Structure formats: structure tokens, C-alpha cells
Amino acid sequence: MKTNLFVQEAWKREECPIMNGIMFDSGEIIRLAIRSLQVRGAWVKLLDLVGKTTLDELLKDRPDFWSSITTLAQVETSSGAFPLRLFCGEGSYGPEGFVAVCRAADEHLNWIAFFEHSNPFEYIEVHGSDALVVNNCQQIWRFPLNHPELCCVVK
Numbered sequence: 001m002k003t004n005l006f007v008q009e010a011w012k013r014e015e016c017p018i019m020n021g022i023m024f025d026s027g028e029i030i031r032l033a034i035r036s037l038q039v040r041g042a043w044v045k046l047l048d049l050v051g052k053t054t055l056d057e058l059l060k061d062r063p064d065f066w067s068s069i070t071t072l073a074q075v076e077t078s079s080g081a082f083p084l085r086l087f088c089g090e091g092s093y094g095p096e097g098f099v100a101v102c103r104a105a106d107e108h109l110n111w112i113a114f115f116e117h118s119n120p121f122e123y124i125e126v127h128g129s130d131a132l133v134v135n136n137c138q139q140i141w142r143f144p145l146n147h148p149e150l151c152c153v154v155k
Helices: 003-012 055-061
Strands: 015-017 021-024 028-039 042-054 066-068 070-077 084-090 097-103 109-115 121-127 130-135 140-144
Touching (some): 015 055, 042 055, 084 121, 097 130
Antiparallel strands (some): 021 028, 070 084, 121 130, 130 140
């Protein structure tokens, strides 16, 4: 089965591979790690680039490593030549969260970010070329729509 088709079918089944990072419609995965540290008494989260892999490689080692995902919020943007629909929500286990971007016309998944310890994302807005999402701990995450691997925790 072609990877792109497999990615789209998993999205329609509301499933995502358990990973920390961004999966693109091609099956390419950019792996990210969440790091927490204390600065002047306040805890902050940083996202570090770990490396790249593919869905095929991930599933070769862990074929049953999938999470069911539930959408908690969505928004549509009409800016640009191709309107987008953005989703955010939770995975199967308490601390999991996801953000996804699809073409609005046919809900073709462009990319999905999934994190095992982000906490569920409950709110999403589009500001210019960025998606801002808020998790249930009121942390604000920024995802550049065209380069989601440059995501960061804003607050």
C-alpha cells in the first residue's frame, strides 16, 4: 500500500501513530522531543529536533503503535489559494495531544503533530501563517502552517 494512501486512511479512521513529532502526508516524520526546564522559578517547555524517520520505518519496529484521536476543536481558514481546516484534540491516553492541518475541500491530511506528553489541545486559532493552540494546562503552542517542525511552546 502506498504510504500517502495509508496516511489518509488512518486519518479518516481517526488514528495516528504514537510518536513525538510531525508526520506529513508523504509519511515522512520529523521527530521532536519535549524538554521541561526551570527558569527563574518558572517551568518552561522546549521542543528539540531529534531527527527524521518515515511511517514505514516506525511501523516496521512497532506495527501496533497507534492511538485513537478525538477532535476537541477545529477551525477553517479561507486565506490563501487553498482553504485549510485545522483540528486539535487528544489521543487515547491522558497526556496525548494532536494538531492536524487538512485541505478544506477534501480533508486531505497535509500534516499531523502528535505528542505523548503535550496534554490534550482544546482550542485552535489561525493568526496569519501560524496556528495557535491551547492545551488543557493553558499552555499556548505555535505551529507555522508551512513548517510545523518549527513549532514551539509560546507560554
